[in-house]
């Protein structure tokens with residue numbers, strides 16, 4: 001067998017490691033911010049019929065412009081959006097990749113505020129876009145002042161603001177997003193993967209009118225409990241959608257994906273019915289860990305970044321031995337824990353309580 005180093009790999013991929021959150025079959029899987037609740041049966045029944053109808057047509061290529069799904073998504077997002085201003089791909093990772101293919105590339109840069117979503121630098125590498133990571137404030141916030149000074153210093157072509165931020169959970173105000181937009185002439189992406197969980201801040205979709213360089217990215221992988229289908233989407237000016245059409249692969253969204261996702265959006269209220277419960281479990285987890293002396297960072301999402309561990313690697317291993325997966329993201333003293341069902345949350349609280357007060361393990 002040859003090694004990777006035997007191959008004429010592109011220079012900017014040499015020495016890089018692929019995205020690799022562990023996928024282990026354990027009873028309590030709280031490491032990749034999925035919605036762990038079961039899907040509504042009424043949706044399953046209708047989606048099964050929609051998938052059967054779609055299967056009868058798979059001898060033909062699917063609708064390249066997936067107008068039915070875009071219409072459903074525009075209706076779900078509201079704010080007067082039309083299907084021409086909505087786009088989708090196989091997960092918001094692919095949406096982000098298409099944005100970098102259209103607006104990044106050799107000689108251009110993507111900037112974001114770290115720690116943040118680990119896929120941003122990987123997507124930059126894959127499209128030969130330079131990546132600039134600017135440290136957040138100590139409390140993980142990004143203020144308008146920070147974003148404006150970082151843009152002035154680094155002059156990026158694209159800025160991505162993760163709002164709320166993964167892996168810290170930190171909410172982001174519309175003031176910061178607006179300040180970023182006005183500070184440069186490039187493409188600004190607000191990554192709102194967790195927006196349905198954020199009750200504090202309005203969506204950046206409210207800023208779209210008259211701002212043709214702003215893109216708001218969303219996903220069905222988190223609140224919608226739809227990670228396995230792979231459906232991410234965005235709202236923007238229709239000119240942005242025209243740009244993405246230049247780089248997308250023809251027929252990139254399968255007929256099965258379109259059928260499942262369109263049905264899910266029609267059932268949005270039922271699909272999102274667990275969001276309040278997940279927030280309640282997140283707050284219960286936060287209260288329990290705070291009372292043990294852990295540092296729980298402010299979260300507008302379905303997960304918590306928790307500090308106060310002596311050895312996150314050992315925490316990860318000991319929890320995994322008990323059938324519980326959490327995420328060690330190489331942030332000193334911290335692990336990230338997704339809010340699950342009441343039972344899953346109870347299991348992780350019991351296991352960490354067993355460790356003893358903060359700093360023991």
Ligand SMILES: *Cc1c(COP(=O)(O)O)cnc(C)c1O
Pocket residue numbers: 033090091092093094117162166191193218219220221222227230231232
């Ligand atoms: C999970 C996540 C995504 C979504 O990825 P998909 O490809 O849609 O599953 C995007 N951005 C952030 C910040 C995320 O945490």
